Amino acid sequence: MASEQIFDFIIVGGKSGPSGCALAASLSKSAQSPRVLLLEAGGRNDDYMKRIDGKRWTTYKDEKMNWAYKTTPQWQCNGRQLDYSRGKGLGGGSAINFGIYTVGTRDDYDQWAADVADTMFGWENMKARFKNLEKFSGLIDNAENRKYAQPNASDHGHHGGLRIGYAKEWDQDLPLVLEALEKAGLERNPDHNSGNPLGLSLMINSSGRGRRTTADDLLVDAPNNLVIITESPVQRIILQNKKAIGVETEGVGYFATKKVILSCGALDTPKILMHSGIGPANQLKRFNIPIIQDLPAIGQGLKDHFFAPLVFKRHQDTNDRNSFYGSQHAMAEATTQWEKDQTGPWTQYGCQVGCGWFKSDKITSSDEFKALPSPVQDFLNRETTPHWELYTGFPMHHIMPELFQDYSYVCFLGYLMNEQSSGEVRLQSSDPNEPLLFDPKVLEHPYDRRTCIEVYKHLIELTSHPAFAKDTVSTILGPKTESDEDILQFWRENIFSSWHMTGTVKMGKHGDLNAAVDSQFRVFEMENLCVADMSVVPVLTNNHTQATAYAVGATCADVLIRELNDCAISRTDDGLGASP
Known part of the structure; x- marks a missing residue:
């Protein structure tokens, strides 16, 4: 096994957007300098002209940047199949969305914290992460227009990697x-x-100085211990019993000594889990996928705006x-x-x-x-x-x-806002390269x-x-x-979708039959396997959800960095010295 195929952490960013990029950037810059692999199914999205602010409304039409998903026919919408665009390549959804940066309500996050019994997700803690991520400019040149927005500087960050403003x-x-x-x-x-x-x-726009901001901006000054490989769609997680040890992409294996983290979004993270034998047993049986862990909640609870x-x-x-x-x-x-x-x-x-x-x-x-x-x-x-x-x-x-x-x-x-319909994503094939069926039940x-x-x-x-x-x-x-x-x-x-798909691998308390991961982002009953993207969010936040996705990645990074630091302290206390 080649040494370059072994990493401490593997982040599967099938649409390496806000969550995956925020996680990769924070984790790789942590004091322990873990070796991190970010795998992206699409390309690098490095065409500078795709960053023109006023053209952000048409970027989604570029087939190289969009998986171009559709919903199943929606019976309450006269049988229409709705556009379910998903970003393809580095930046993910942030490279093709409409550039709106809103964080949601304090009640959203306090409810999230209550649902999972963890104050880490409460408003004050999440607000701190938003501030760390952003480089906010509240400048409005025309004095007559300043009455339309008067932000308090203390509610914003000014030194992060995401340039936002008016x-x-x-x-x-x-x-x-x-x-x-x-x-x-x-x-x-x-x-x-x-x-x-x-x-x-x-x-507030996810743009600045005439140029749209995408999640890829968080990777600009990434250290050498972060390796990014594009054009590498992951089909399955490599397991030893119920322990994740790596991933398979187009017949190539990459291995992780600590954690495999899925960050592919609410439409594709469930797919990788299911094709790895983790998900609703009835669906896995139907497509002859060996069952590793029956988790009925995976694929359920789809929400959107x-x-x-x-x-x-x-x-x-x-x-x-x-x-x-x-x-x-x-x-x-x-x-x-x-x-x-x-x-x-x-x-x-x-x-x-x-x-x-x-x-x-x-x-x-x-x-x-x-x-x-x-x-x-x-x-x-x-x-x-x-x-x-x-x-x-x-x-x-x-x-x-x-x-x-x-x-x-x-x-x-x-x-x-706060729709009460609850949709699902489900298998349609035993082929891991086929998308799931997306039924939001609009x-x-x-x-x-x-x-x-x-x-x-x-x-x-x-x-x-x-x-x-x-x-x-x-x-x-x-x-x-x-x-x-x-x-x-x-x-x-x-009716249109806002592409704010959420909740298909929901976070919750142990014993919650509607949940699949805990508040530490760990998949129930599995070892060394985490999910960090909008699929885990138990409350569809009242905003345009890219900001929430960034915060999910940043929060997961906080959890993993704390574990790394605790491990290093433990090794030192045992007289073994810090981890290399």
Whole structure:
């Protein structure tokens, strides 16, 4: 066995995104300098032009960077198969997502801590990890626009590897829309990332100085004890009885003396576990996979955030987007300028959006809410827990170009938060290179359907206010009428996934039949096998979840580094000297 194939830790980052990169970077830089292997199924994603801030809405269309998954047909969505894009290559989802950096609510993390009986996941501890990760710039150049976001510096980090902040220049109608929404009754929030996201504000971007930030940025100054190998999809974990000792990728074995950690996300980590004989026995038997450990929770509990658009044509004098998006010459010149110095129109158009999270009395007074279990009602009624999200300034023409000849439009997105439907991922083949079947069971729970209706009614009410409506020419995309039936039908026909898939290898207490890993990220009943990605998160956090994924990796690194340090101290106390 070649010595270069043996490592202390192997991190399987089938989509080496926020969790895997944060874990690899932190673990490799720890005092014990363990030898760490990060295996990536895709490529290096090192095309610098893919970092143009204003083009972050189209990166997912690059087939070299996207596994291009689809859901199974969703019966509540007229049999549609929803886009379930997953990032391919270093950076993972952060290389193809829409560049939004929000951390969620303090109640999310305190509930997580309660669910797993470990304060390590409580808000104050997770907030410290967020601050360590980020290099935040709260700068807003235009003094007139500073009222829309007033972050407290003490709530942010300024020395981490992830550059985040606000765009230097914005679409000219964004302040007009934010002002109109405030006149329509929405209260401002000075900073969504303070632990309480309720209210209207500017979205913090995972970008800085005109360039999008991806998880790969955490690996820029990685030490030599971190080895990164790309184009190496892992098929199985190599086991000795129930002990993980390595992984197999395309017939090649890599071995770990301490831990194998899966960090492939909620759609692919379950696949590797199942093809290694760890998962629901009934599925493994069906595909003749030898059962090593029956864990029925693996693949269950899939959660996501779903949204639907509402689009209005606006008077052309409210914006100047036609002069840019309507001119191939202008966009080409802007690309040349960005390549030169990362400035220009591609750092303005589509680079800053507004958003808000809100509660709804109409939702909490509904029969569907009252039918929920008491603990769920309690969580939804907590101080910082929202019921829905509003998002404004979304450049929808990048997603549905057929709708737009004129770029003078405003697109709102209405999000369902805290969905009560629970989906699953399951085997469809004994071939480990075949993806699982992804069935999020969209809108199957009555609460979700009621919430979608009420979310859209809130959006219609806001956009009917004279402060906004005075500049509206017509509706480009919306329901036929304002009836419950037509609104719900519109959602069925136009619902999208946010690609926030979570919960399929859920963390929980020992004895919890709905869980598969403990609070130390260890797979139940297995040795030296951990999972660190969004699949373990037991609470679908109320945010755009890339920030949560970073924190998962950082938290797992804290656990493993503590174990390394304890081992070194033990060896010293035994008179054996520190580990080499």
